[in-house]
Amino acid sequence: MIESYEFLSLVTNSMTDHIVVIDEFGDIQFINKAWIQFGENNNCLIQGDWTGVNYLKVCDESAAMGDEFGKNASTGIRRVIKNEKDYFYYEYPCHSPVEHRWFLMKVTPFKFENNKYYVIAHQNITQRKLAEEKANQLARYDGLTGLPNRRYFDEFYASEWRRCQRLNLPITLAILDIDHFKLLNDKLGHQIGDYCLQTVANILSDFTHRPGDMCARYGGEEFILVFGNNELDSTLPLLKDMLNRIKEQEMENPDATGKILTASIGVATITPDQDNNKEQLISLADKRLYAAKHKGRNRIVAHD
Numbered sequence: 001m002i003e004s005y006e007f008l009s010l011v012t013n014s015m016t017d018h019i020v021v022i023d024e025f026g027d028i029q030f031i032n033k034a035w036i037q038f039g040e041n042n043n044c045l046i047q048g049d050w051t052g053v054n055y056l057k058v059c060d061e062s063a064a065m066g067d068e069f070g071k072n073a074s075t076g077i078r079r080v081i082k083n084e085k086d087y088f089y090y091e092y093p094c095h096s097p098v099e100h101r102w103f104l105m106k107v108t109p110f111k112f113e114n115n116k117y118y119v120i121a122h123q124n125i126t127q128r129k130l131a132e133e134k135a136n137q138l139a140r141y142d143g144l145t146g147l148p149n150r151r152y153f154d155e156f157y158a159s160e161w162r163r164c165q166r167l168n169l170p171i172t173l174a175i176l177d178i179d180h181f182k183l184l185n186d187k188l189g190h191q192i193g194d195y196c197l198q199t200v201a202n203i204l205s206d207f208t209h210r211p212g213d214m215c216a217r218y219g220g221e222e223f224i225l226v227f228g229n230n231e232l233d234s235t236l237p238l239l240k241d242m243l244n245r246i247k248e249q250e251m252e253n254p255d256a257t258g259k260i261l262t263a264s265i266g267v268a269t270i271t272p273d274q275d276n277n278k279e280q281l282i283s284l285a286d287k288r289l290y291a292a293k294h295k296g297r298n299r300i301v302a303h304d
Helices: 005-013 033-042 055-064 068-081 126-140 150-167 181-188 190-205 232-248 278-294
Strands: 018-023 028-031 088-093 102-112 115-124 171-178 213-217 222-228 263-270
Touching: 018 033, 018 055, 055 068, 068 088, 068 102, 068 115, 102 126, 126 150, 150 171, 150 213, 150 222, 150 278, 171 181, 171 190, 171 232, 171 278, 181 190, 190 213, 190 222, 190 232, 232 263, 263 278
Parallel strands: none
Antiparallel strands: 018 028, 018 115, 088 102, 102 115, 171 222, 171 263, 213 222
């Protein structure tokens, strides 16, 4: 418990954090200039005469209207007041019509003239959150194609599998492999190979627009596609269109059928239940991809 008049002066005069000081009943005792300025500019904090305003009551009223911040803030502050926690930290979004913003709420107790008070500081952490989002974006997407990478695919696929299992819906998974890609790389060079990968990625992304769909780069020249709540029969026409779109580009591939870039696909459908798992579906699609290659490539195999 902090006991310092200097500390009180510091927090109430801060121009960076938006600060309010309440007593143990939640009544506001002080607000700083930054708090007032932010409220005037955004019409979302207490403005003007704050005398007699109870911060906890404001949070409770927001919580009653379904506001998550109000609920979590009220709970956290009360836990500090009851000495259940030494302090309380809570990150939350506070977006405006023109920009995305995030704040860190910090609740810290202190004593002044033998009375208990609680400093509630709202620190702008937008730059850090934007940096974290950018880092997360880089970690989840393939740098060459811009598609989700295998890590992101694993997260999405697990979530979609659970959804389809819960709702008793089918899920279709396809694995696409560019035919003779390694030979193409060796003969035409990696720059041409990279262009082929990017072109195929752009084509595949045109076929995965629903919330339950995803196309990801699965390996070097392999792509994996998920179609939640889609049966095999309704997915096959999409996959045929994909292969046709790839061939229509007429990209050179000396070792492929017709000397142009082609691809092979293995596809399978399962309705998730207690007797199967998501790895089985991937294994089945991969097995059929191998069969497509064995049968001459440039084709789809959907059955054993």
